[in-house]
Amino acid sequence: MEPLDQDLEEGELELPAEPMMLNMGPSHPAMHGTVRIVVELSGETITKADVQIGYLHRGFEKMCERGTWTQCYPYVDRLNYVSPMLNNVGFSLAVEKMLGITVPERAQYYRVALGELARICDHLTCNGAMAMELGAFTPFLWYVRAREMIWDIFEEETGARVTHSFGRVGGMAKPPTAYFKDLVRATLPRVASVVAESEGLLLKNRIFLDRLESVGKISSADALELSWTGPCLRSTGVPYDIRRAHPYLVYDRFEFDVPVGTTGDNYDRFMCRQEEIRQSMRILEQCLEQMPDDGPIDVDDPRIVMPPKNEVYNTIEGTIQHFKIVMEGIKVPAGEVYSYTEGGNGELGFYLVSDGSGTPYRVRIRPPCFAITQGLERLIVGAMIPDVVPTFGSMNMIGGECDH
């Protein structure tokens, strides 16, 4: 019906007053391809929102029940694919907690170093992608360039650019290469300069600031109630960092600050991540300083760690040991454990149940972005449609982890 063709009263010329329903996603460029938000609009203001996840549910937990403990690593890698090494380390620590073993000191430093490199990648990607979604394409390219530098290190160390599957129960797949320290030391200043330059591009840009500041605000009480962790919780002023609160590996030997925000808006989340990149670099410098240059990388336990290749080929003990670990898997004592580490987005927990065989009975991940994404609804109700993009971007929702 064409309202203007008819002879109507003045008041009837207005548009219908029913709320408008709008779908954002799952193929919306700012929704990372995996989230659908059904919003109810009054004008351009969101009155109601329903966040629907699950478009990247890949059955990680079910798949892990089918292989050995070691075969979980590739799946664990692809949970938070922005920082796979942190997942590797978290899962290794969880299984080792059940086995009651501690990896040698060199492996602990190595895990910290690789983990912190992955954390830098995570924050770089999050901030870069958020900038891109707000129209700032150049900083995104710069951030990706900085990320490539770090990926070069990963490629040298692990052989893979993104999904490394490098962790093992009781150590790492390979000892660090001879030039690991030099590589990292040479790369970090370059990354730092790129980050500083991009920050200069963004933080003097009025449009960027206007879309971040006091948008998507959350109070610390609300964030705690929604069980937020990580940079998103810290941006509201709660200094909860698992590396500080429950130090694992060798984090208690390093000096670093836990950056906190004040208001909990998008700007604070952005800046928390920026600052954490610098803190990670600080940790890395100290870590490389203290890391021993030689020493074992795996625990000395033939039931857990694979024998060296020449032993497998030349001795019968080595062959049997290799066969047992590959075919039956590592025998983890029956029981259950909850292990937690600081992932890129917050508390990355693994709740494992073992029945004493070589196959996990239940692998449960506590994904940090799952809890964070459930707060999205609260943040965007009452806001405008364009505010959804920076708010969602600053939460760093990772599909693989959030949807399991």
Place this chain on the structure above:
Amino acid sequence: MSKAVLEALKTRFGDAIWDTQSQFGDETAIVDPDKWFEIARFLKSDPRCAMNMFVDLCGVDYPDRDPRFEVVLHLRSLEKGHRIRLKTRVGDAEADTAEVDSITPIWGGANWFERETYDLMGIVFRGHPDLRRILMYPEFKGHPLRKDYPANKIQPLVELLEGPEKFAPFGPDEGMPFGRQTHEYNRDDPKMVDGREHPNPSPELPARGPAPRKSLAVKES
């Protein structure tokens, strides 16, 4: 570290605490499902516990036990820095009465975790404000994380195109036997699987098991 919490729970609730464990440095209390909500509220409000951070909630399926499911809750206190795991057991062998009180009124963060547990395990949370599927689509039947749900039984939303049937990414004689269905393949006649002819590709896909890999059979013959 959180042994004091377990003591406080025991003195306050007595018989409702079925068991307590300390394993691998984690403290666990197994509680009566009827007192689930009350105990959770006590843990948050009592100053000795002060569990103000909800961490995780999930379900575990034990098909052999009589209360079949375990609901596992992890909590942490921000002030005191201690953690506790709270478990309860619900559901019978047919998983009909797997019901427990929702704790979303205590910690708002439990909302999606309970929805996920309902979705994947089929445990109903009484009093949950919005108990819908979250990871799977509404048309999905069954609860995939239960042990009796076949891991590769798909329920497609769109009609799949004609083409080779879904088969495992590994060949029939590759890979490892445990946990996976192994099939007998007839090398001479690749259509024969498990001693009978494999059905033609159809929208009704078999629940488990790979179709014969045609290229592989050609290569070997």
Place this chain on the structure above:
Amino acid sequence: MTETRVFEGTESGFATTKFEALLNWAKKYSLFQYPFVTACCGMEFMSMASPRFDMARFGAEAPRFSPRQADLLWVVGTISQRQAPALRRIYEQMADPKWTLAFGTCASCGGFYDNYTTLAGIDKVIPCDVYVPGCPPRPEAVLDGLLLLQDKIQRGDRTPAIVKPRTDPVPRAKELVSTERLRLGPRAVEPKSKP
């Protein structure tokens, strides 16, 4: 464009070709792409679009976030059963001529997610032109796939193609000998004649 013949001698010169070949040539260097990015491969997709690997060199740099304006659908990452209707709908919205490229193992065949929720390859739902294996594939492999697709467009070929794995460009023994010869002169590596 092997059919093209160039005639010279006049002031400006001219070329003759088949109209179809010219059209295909124009199509292959002006691919407007729609990235359907869902999962891990998106990280490599970012790298591929960024300066180091620079997809723009191959005439495919313009992303269109509306399927109606796109020619090439990149399916980047795992497609779950829940996502499949959305994927099909996007494909149906694209205007002809349209091509599809499966980026990564999950999009090609489901990868190691052989379970209740993952679609075993996008070709169960939409037709697919080029498959790029890898989990995730390196950007070089994807560029290889893009070149393969352009070649297919030029030839007007719609049969599905797979990017073959390539060996490292490390000089083989034979080539090593020839480079050695370049460096040291022919006599240094000549096999000694039998006495």
